[in-house]
Amino acid sequence: xxxxxxxxxxxxxxxxxxxxxxxxxxxxxxxxxxxxxxxxxxxxxxxxxxxxxxxxxxxxxxxxxxxxxxxxxxxxxxxxxxxxxxxxxxxxxxxxxxxxxxxxxxxxxxxxxxxxxxxxxxxxxxxxxxxxxxxxxxxxxxxxxxxxxxxxxxxxxxxxxxxxxxxxxxxxxxxxxxxxxxxxxxxxxxx
Numbered sequence: 001x002x003x004x005x006x007x008x009x010x011x012x013x014x015x016x017x018x019x020x021x022x023x024x025x026x027x028x029x030x031x032x033x034x035x036x037x038x039x040x041x042x043x044x045x046x047x048x049x050x051x052x053x054x055x056x057x058x059x060x061x062x063x064x065x066x067x068x069x070x071x072x073x074x075x076x077x078x079x080x081x082x083x084x085x086x087x088x089x090x091x092x093x094x095x096x097x098x099x100x101x102x103x104x105x106x107x108x109x110x111x112x113x114x115x116x117x118x119x120x121x122x123x124x125x126x127x128x129x130x131x132x133x134x135x136x137x138x139x140x141x142x143x144x145x146x147x148x149x150x151x152x153x154x155x156x157x158x159x160x161x162x163x164x165x166x167x168x169x170x171x172x173x174x175x176x177x178x179x180x181x182x183x184x185x186x187x188x189x190x191x
Contacts, residue, residue, distance in 0.1 A: 028067040061085045097136060099129040 049059040064073040071081040113120045
């Protein structure tokens with residue numbers, strides 16, 4: 001979502017007034033003619049689409065099309081979408097393997113904001129997490145030698161609370177002792 005900085009007239013005569021909120025129309029992802037059983041979680045939805053003849057390379061997270069404009073399309077497709085996709089997957093794996101996450105016990109269930117087909121977590125949402133015993137050493141899978149992680153020490157028996165779900169993802173970066181070492185998390189874990 002973006003806000004229009006100054007009143008702008010598009011080539012078709014549409015006027016975007018200053019201060020208006022604009023976003024890409026992603027209603028196709030909620031179109032039952034394109035996607036079946038939208039209200040039901042289906043982890044294999046896109047995998048099955050890729051199994052169709054001629055669609056083997058489509059329906060990936062980074063694929064752009066008129067039906068998937070999350071990263072733009074055509075000449076305006078985001079060139080960083082491949083890096084962003086990999087970065088999100090790595091961080092998601094690290095968070096799932098290293099931490100237990102939960103909403104604050106006893107708190108009211110979060111009220112997510114819906115705007116058309118977009119869903120946003122409330123900015124004051126509190127999430128607790130605690131370090132768990134690592135079953136797989138993702139940073140050193142070959143030699144298994146542990147080195148000091150660049151992130152701050154988090155006790156394994158305590159839940160820590162942070163506001164907003166974005167904070168959980170950002171913890172890998174915000175609480176690093178050495179901000180220059182952050183890219184190491186995404187590669188081999190060594191300088």
